[in-house]
Amino acid sequence: MSSILIVHPDRKTQRIVQRILGVTGHTVDIADDLEQGTRLIAHLQPVLVVIDGSAVMSPRIDEFFAAAKARGAEACMTLLGGSAVEQVPKILGMGAVTNLLVHPMPVLAEELTITAQKLIRNDIFGAEKYLLWGTELASTTLTRASQRADLVAQISNQIRGQGQSARVASMAMLVADELLSNAVHNAPVDAKGEHYRRELPRADELELDERHQVKLRWGCDARYLAIEVTDPFGSLDRDTILRSLAKNDVREHGSGAGMGVALAYRSCDHLVFNLAPGKRTEIIALIDVRHPPTERLAASSYNVFVERS
Amino acid sequence: METRGRMTIDAQGDALIIGGAIDEAAALHELVGRAAGGRLVLDLAAVTFINSLGVRDWIRMQAAAQKAGIAVELRRVAEPLVHQLNMIIATRGNATVTSFSAPYACDNCGREESLLIDAFANAAGLAKMEAPQMPCPECGSAMAFNDFPERYFSFLQP
Numbered sequence: 001m002s003s004i005l006i007v008h009p010d011r012k013t014q015r016i017v018q019r020i021l022g023v024t025g026h027t028v029d030i031a032d033d034l035e036q037g038t039r040l041i042a043h044l045q046p047v048l049v050v051i052d053g054s055a056v057m058s059p060r061i062d063e064f065f066a067a068a069k070a071r072g073a074e075a076c077m078t079l080l081g082g083s084a085v086e087q088v089p090k091i092l093g094m095g096a097v098t099n100l101l102v103h104p105m106p107v108l109a110e111e112l113t114i115t116a117q118k119l120i121r122n123d124i125f126g127a128e129k130y131l132l133w134g135t136e137l138a139s140t141t142l143t144r145a146s147q148r149a150d151l152v153a154q155i156s157n158q159i160r161g162q163g164q165s166a167r168v169a170s171m172a173m174l175v176a177d178e179l180l181s182n183a184v185h186n187a188p189v190d191a192k193g194e195h196y197r198r199e200l201p202r203a204d205e206l207e208l209d210e211r212h213q214v215k216l217r218w219g220c221d222a223r224y225l226a227i228e229v230t231d232p233f234g235s236l237d238r239d240t241i242l243r244s245l246a247k248n249d250v251r252e253h254g255s256g257a258g259m260g261v262a263l264a265y266r267s268c269d270h271l272v273f274n275l276a277p278g279k280r281t282e283i284i285a286l287i288d289v290r291h292p293p294t295e296r297l298a299a300s301s302y303n304v305f306v307e308r309s
Numbered sequence: 310m311e312t313r314g315r316m317t318i319d320a321q322g323d324a325l326i327i328g329g330a331i332d333e334a335a336a337l338h339e340l341v342g343r344a345a346g347g348r349l350v351l352d353l354a355a356v357t358f359i360n361s362l363g364v365r366d367w368i369r370m371q372a373a374a375q376k377a378g379i380a381v382e383l384r385r386v387a388e389p390l391v392h393q394l395n396m397i398i399a400t401r402g403n404a405t406v407t408s409f410s411a412p413y414a415c416d417n418c419g420r421e422e423s424l425l426i427d428a429f430a431n432a433a434g435l436a437k438m439e440a441p442q443m444p445c446p447e448c449g450s451a452m453a454f455n456d457f458p459e460r461y462f463s464f465l466q467p
Contacts, residue, residue, distance in 0.1 A: 149315050149330075156357070165421050167412060170389045173330070173358040181360070202333040202362055203314060260361040266396055292414060293456040 003027040003044050004116070007037040007051040007064075008079070017050060017079070020109045021116055034060040038067050046073045047120055050112075053080035053087050056097060065096055075099055075119050079112075080299070088299040092246035098238060098304040102297050111270070115303055124274045124305040127217060127228040127284045137219035137228070145206035148180045155218055155227070162220060168289050172225055174267045175285040176216070178260040179229035183214040186260075187231035187281060195235070224269075225287040234279040238304050241273050245302060270301040277306070321352070324384060328355030331363035337370040344379045354385035354410070354425075359393055364400060367393070371402025384408055388423055394464035401464055411461060413443050417450035424452070428465065435462055 004026045008014050018028045029044060031037035034055050041049075041064070049068045055061065056078055065076065077099040078091060091097050099119075101111050110130075118124045127137060138158070140151060155176050156169045181202060188197045200206070208214065215230040244261040265271045270286040288296060311318040314334025319326040325340060341349060359367065374381045381402060386394070386409035393400050410423040424443050431441045440454035440462075454461075 149332075152330075153315075166423060167388060167421075170358050174360060174389070177330075177332070177358070177360045181362075259364070263361050263364070263396075267392070293412070298457065298460060 002047045003029050005029045005031065005037060005041060005044060005046040005049045005068075005073070007031045007034060007049065007055050009033060009052060009054065013052070013079070013081075017112065020112050021048075021050070023113065024116055024120055026120070034058050034064045038064050041067045041071050041073075045071055048075060048077065048116060049073045050077045050079065050116075053078050053091065053100075056091050056094065057087060061094075061096075077101065077112075077115055077119075079103075080297075085297050085299045089246070092242070095239065095242045095246065098242070100302050102299045102301045111301065118303075118305055122308045124307055125276075125280075125282050127219065127226040130224060130226055130270075130272070130284065130286055131219060132221040132223065135219045135221040137217045137226070139215070139217045142180065142184065142214040142216065143208050145184050145202075145204070145208065148177065148184070151180065151216060152177045159220070159225065164220070164225070164289055167293075168225060168287055171267050171287050172218075172227060175264045175287070176218070176227050176229070178264040179227065179283050179285065180214060180216065182260050182283075183229050183231040183281070184208065184212070187214075187233040187235055188212055189233055189235040193235070220289060223288070223290050225289050227285045227287075228282060230280055230282040232280050234276050234281050236273065236275060236281045237277070238273075238275070238306060241304050245271075265300055265302060268300060269296065270303075272302070273304045275304070275306045279307075317355075323348070324350040324352040326352045326355065328357075330357055331359040331367065333360075333362040333366075335363055335366050337363075337366045338373045340370060341373045341377055341379060344374070344377075347378065348380050348382060349374055350382045350384060352384045353387050353390055356387040356390050358389045364393055364397060368397075368399045368402070371400065371404060375403055380405070382407055385425060386410065388412060391461065391464060395460065406465065411440065412455035413440075413445075413452035414455040415445035415448060415450055415452045418445060418448040420445055420447045420452075421455065422446060422452070435465055438462055 004021050006017050009032055014030050021028050031040050075098050078097050080102045099115055114129050152173050156173045159169045159172055185197045190196050217228040219226055245265050247262045268285040269288040272284040274282040314332050315330035316335045317328040381404040383404050383406045386406055388410050391409055406428050408425055408427050411426050413424050414421045438458040440458050443452045445452050
């Protein structure tokens with residue numbers, strides 16, 4: 001029978017995570033450390049393994065990942081509490097962790113449940129999954145590249161009109177601008193996989209035919225502001241994303257390809273990549289509008305979901 | 310007033326007033342040619358955001374100023390730019406920040422406000438990562454600094 005395996009040293013967190021993930025209907029197995037987890041996994045067929053951020057730094061992690069993959073585990077999800085935030089760059093640098101949830105422990109049940117359900121059900125698309133029932137999402141389609149500026153300004157005005165702070169509006173503008181720019185200029189690929197619009201000047205006008213149109217949706221449920229951008233190419237892949245998120249030269253030099261994605265990640269609280277290779281890429285940025293910066297961790301969560309065919 | 314994409318430039322006194330969004334059309338590096346007496350003074354209070362291409366251009370501007378021996382002074386730096394100065398070390402260049410906006414919140418009435426901090430007048434406290442006391446413009450209560458000082462003021466560290 002398929003199961004979920006949790007590797008976490010803290011008994012209280014083990015119990016909380018077990019209760020949250022138990023609602024998926026899967027058996028939840030628990031290990032205190034990677035050694036025990038590696039032993040257990042030989043007898044299990046986990047659909048999902050959830051490990052603590054501190055375990056990711058263990059020298060045994062590669063062995064564990066290999067064992068999990070060999071047993072068919074779908075994805076590795078890492079939980080990171082307040083004191084472990086400084087490990088984020090190391091985790092990003094590993095390039096193996098596809099789902100990172102950063103939150104003061106005990107973990108936020110919604111984020112954990114949504115991530116697990118998306119992975120288990122293979123139903124990954126849509127910002128609705130992150131917003132409360134009844135939240136309206138505004139929707140529009142870019143048919144010209146120059147619409148980006150107007151749309152970004154429109155989002156900002158609406159957010160301010162809803163009583164959100166200038167800080168939230170500014171973060172939303174940056175994230176929307178980067179994601180739209182990425183979808184218009186970086187996403188399009190030809191049959192050989194060449195990104196034929198990547199080098200075009202961003203200030204130039206481009207008419208976007210049906211094949212190149214980009215869909216933008218956004219909405220706020222008073223917990224999160226969600227900005228969702230979708231392109232019909234599906235050219236963004238997991239490794240490119242993980243490399244972009246881990247970019248050190250952004251901090252040091254502000255340079256390099258993928259800087260837009262790195263900036264968007266650092267400017268929101270949670271960045272979600274939903275990938276259907278060759279069909280579509282959907283990126284959702286979530287900005288926490290409930291808590292002031294002083295009540296949040298100095299790192300952001302991310303997910304990379306790849307639709308199974 | 311001059312417009313470059315979403316950005317505006319207006320000369321006022323010894324400063325160039327920059328407003329709107331700094332993006333691929335900004336061509337900020339050209340501003341170095343407008344320095345007077347070896348100084349380029351930018352008033353940045355009205356900047357709403359800066360995207361990744363704007364950041365690259367900003368770094369280019371700082372490099373060009375350094376190469377030409379021009380001192381860059383940044384006045385009334387808006388929060389979105391402070392975030393970039395904190396996030397990307399290269400954006401700081403050799404510029405001097407004389408004042409900048411910072412987030413405050415009032416525990417009494419709930420108002421959130423971006424307030425201007427004089428970096429010179431408050432230099433001693435800022436060096437110790439202490440945010441200056443600010444009264445709420447609405448109810449007069451003392452406002453609390455609404456970010457982590459060690460994160461928000463890190464761009465001021467040498």
